[in-house]
Amino acid sequence: MDARFPFTPYPRGWFQVAWSDELPTGGVLPLSCFGKELVLFRTEEGVAHVLDAYCPHLGAHLGHGGRVQQGLLQCPFHGWRFNGQGACMEIPHASKIPPGAVLGAWAVHELDGVLFVHHGLEGTRPEWQVPPLPEASAEGWGLAQKKLWRIRTHVQEISENIADSTHFRYVHSTLSLPELELSSEGHIFRADSKMLQPTPRGPVNGRIYTEAHGLGYWAIRFTGIADVTFISAATPVGPEHVVLRHTFFLRTPEQPGTSNNVGKALVAEIIRQVEEDIPIWENKIFRARPLLSAGDRSIPALRHWSRQFLEG
Template sequence: MATKLQGFPRGWFVVAWSNDLAVGDVKPLKYFGKDLVLFRTETGEAKILDAFCPHLGAHLGHGGAVSGENIVCPFHAWEFNGEGECTAIPYAKKIPKRAKVACWPVTEKNGVLFVWHDSEGNGPAWEVPDIAGHGTPEWTEWYPNILEGVKTHPREIVENVADSAHFPVVHRTEVDSFENIYDGHKATQHTVGTAEPPQGGIDHFDITATYHGPAFQISDMKGYLHTKLLLAHTPIDEGHLDLRFAVMLEKKGPKTESFAKFYVDNLRLGFHEDIQIWEHKVYRDVPRLVDGDGPIGKLRRWYSQFYRSENV
C-alpha cells in the first residue's frame, strides 16, 4: 500500500486543447516541476521539448518561433527539430553533438493534446483511447474549461472514483448503485442516481466513468441528455495542478447549445465544491473507513502502480 506518492505518476496527461494550438504557435508550459515548450510545426505536428536552450539557456517558449519543422531559439537563433536535436546554428560551422534538449512523447486525439510523462524515461505503455462520436455530426464539439493552479495533490482527485459517500454531502446527489472495476491501467466507476443541480430541477443519471491511466477520465453520461465528459488533471509541481474538463453533447434539437452552457456551468460549480474540500484537507495514509465507504483501499492500490516502485 502506498504511503507517500512522491514525484509524478507515469501516464498520459492533457496539456492543451488542439484548437488552442494553431500551426506556428509556440507556448511555454510548466508541468511536472519543469519548464517546457509546446509548438505546432508547419506540417501540423504538435511537439513538446524541454524549454531551456543548451546554448546559453534561453526559454524556447518565450519568443521562440517555428520555422518549418523546427523551433528557433529567440536568443542566438539555434534551431531544434521536434526530437530536440539542434539542426542549425547560423554562425557556426559545426553543430556540437550535445546540443540537444529532451523531447517528450505527444499524442493528439479527439481534439485533445496529451504528453507522456515517465520519470524513468520509458515510452508510452498504453494508448489514449478514441472517444466514440467525437467529430461526427451527431455530437457537438467540446465545450472546454480549465481551473488553473488548484492547490492539491492528484491523488485527491482520483480518489473521487471510489468515494461514494461524498456525493450526497458535497454534490446533493443520491446514489442508487455504485460499482468500481479495476483492470490494468483502467479504473471504471459506474454510478446510477439522482442529482439536484444548484440551478434547480432533478436529473436521473447513469454514468460510466473510466480513468485511462492516472490523469484523465472519460465519462459517458446518460441523463436528460447523452453527454461525454473528459476530466483531466496535470501536475504543475508537487502542490498544484491544472484541472481541465470538456463536455460534448449528443445533439437533441435547437436547445442543445443553451443546455451545453448551463451544463458546463453546473460542472464548474460541482468541481468548485470538490476543490473547496481538496485545497484544505490532509491526506490520511490510514483513513478510518466504515462499511458504507467505497473501495478506497482498492483505488489506492490501483493508483500506486503509476508511481516509481521505490516510492510505493
Template sequence: MKLRRGRTRPYDRELDDRLLPAVGDEQERVPVGWYFARFSSHLSCGEVVPVTYMSRQYALFRTDDGRLGMIDSQCCHMGADLSRCGKVSGEHLVCGFHAWEFDTEGICRKIPGADRIPPRATQRSVPVTERAGIIWFWHGLGPAEPLTGLDFAEDRRRHMHLAGRVLICYTDLLPISEHVTDVAHWPYTHSPGRRMTSVILRDEGRHFSFRIQPADPDGTRIHHFRPYALASLVNPTTALVTPQRGPEPADTPPSMAFVAAVSPVRPGVTIATWGLIVRKLGPDWLLWPVNRLWAAFVWRLVRRNHDADVAILRWMRPVAKDLWSADDGPTVRAYRRFYRRNLAPPEPTTSR
C-alpha cells in the first residue's frame, strides 16, 4: 500500500512550525455554524492532511471515490497521528502504525488479525460538506444544519470556483470575523478618497445581512467594482459579498461573488481566507480560454484588495475597551451582537 501525503501548503508549514508543541484542549467559545477547513482544490482523492481547528487536531482526507472525512488525528489504538502516518485505501483511512482502518465517520472497520472490533474503536469525527470550491466542517452540538446561501454556485457549467490566499492571523476569532462589516476602513485601505457606509437589511437569529454603499451619492465606484455590494453572512464567520449596480438586489445571478471565511485554530491563532465564485461568460466548449482569462482578471483584482488588509489582519489585537468614533457606523456593533447570540454552548466534558 503506497503512502500518499497531501500537498503541503505554505500555511500548513507555518502552522506546523508554531502549533504542534502547544495545542491543548482549551478553546474559546465560538458561534455554531460551518467553518472553512480547506479549499477543495487543495485536497485530491486519496490524500490526507493534518488540520487544527478549535484546539483539536484532525485528519482531513478524501477517499478514492471523493468522499470526505474529518476525524480525530490521534488513533484510539496507541496514539499514532493518522494525519501524518495514515494513508487512504479505497474508502478508509488506514493507520500507518498497526493498519487499523477507519471510515469517514471515524468508525473502525477493520483490525488485522482480529475476530471482532471493540465498540470503543472509534475516532471523534465532525460533519463535513463541500460547497463553492471549499470544504466546510460543522461546529456545534446536535445535528449539522444545512449550509445555505451558496446553492447558486453549484452548477459548474456556469460557475468557476477559485481558491484565494490563506492567511494565519495571530489573534482571536472575533476581531478577524468582524472585519468584513467594518466599512469605515474602505477609503483608507481599498479605495482612497471614497467614503462608504452600510445599511443593515436583516439581523435576526442566524441571519445577518447588510448593504455597502457610497456615503457620497456622487461616488461612482469602489475601486474596480460598482458602488453597491450586498453582504450576507452564510455562517456566523463567513460572508458572501456580491457587487450590485444599485441599492436594489439584481434579478440575475451575480457575475462574481466573494467568499470571506474565518476559522479558529486555537486561542490567539485564526485562519482568514477568501475564495471567488465567477460566472462564466459562456459555455466552456466555446469560450474556455475567455472564461479563464476573465476569472484570472477578477482574481487579481480581488487579490490586490485583499493584500491591502494582510498586515492589518495578521497582527491586529483586540483592545481592552472599545473606543468608537462617529464614522464607525452601526454594522460592527450589530455584528458583535449577532456573533454573541449564536455562540455554541460549552461542550460536555467526556472521557474516553
C-alpha cells in the first residue's frame, strides 16, 4: 500500500480504459490498469472484451502482436486462440487443450463512445452499471473534445477535488464560491452547485450539476453561459498514477450558422482548471484526519461515500 494514501490504490468500480474509436473492429490494444497487464480486443461482430494479457503457454503478451481471428484472440507467439471469456478454444497442431489454458476475463461495458472495465474483488461480478449519458446521443448535442492526462495521484484525490468548493477561488480564481447541495445513495454521489460565471458582459448565474457512479465515472453538467456536459473518468494504472480522461459534449446553437465559441471557451476553461489542479495533486499527501473548517463539509461527506470502494 502506497505511503501517500492509506487505502488501496485500486478501488472497486467501473473505470474507462479507452475511447470506442481507439478500438476498431478486429482491433487489439494492450492495457496497463489496476497494476496489471491486460489486453483489449474487438471481435468481427463489434463486441469488446478484456482479458489478462499473458498467454498461459509461454507468457507472450497478447496485446502486442495478437490478432482477432473468427471471434477469437490469437496469441502472436504460437497461435493459441482464446474467446472473450478467456477460455482457450484452439491450439495449432494439438488435439487436446490443457485444462489450465484459461485467462482471467474482465467485465466490459461500452456506451457513449467510452469503454469501461469493472475492477472488483476477485470472483465478484458488477453490482451496478454506468448509465447512458443523454447528451451523448441527444439531438442538438455533439462531441466537442476529448482530453487525456497521466497524473501522479489517486482517484480519491480527483474525486474530492470535484466536490471541494473552497479551492475554486484560490486555485482557479473564480468570482465566488459555489453553493453546494450534496446527496448520496448507494454507489451514486450528487453535488449541485450554483456560482457566478464571468462573461464579457458581466457575471452570469451558472449551475454545475455532478453525478458520480463510483470513483471512476463523473457526469458533470455546466449551464449558464453555455451548456456543456462532460464525462470525467479517472482510472488507476499503477500504485501512484492515474489516467484522467474527459469527454466533452456541447449543445449546438439553435440559430443556424451561429458559432459555438462560448461553449468552446468554457471547455478550454475546464481544461485549464484541471491543469492548475495537477501540480497540487502530484505534490500533496492525503490527510486521513484533516483539520477542517466550516466550509469543508463536502469533504467528509464524499469520504464517507467513497469508503465503500476503497475498503475490502
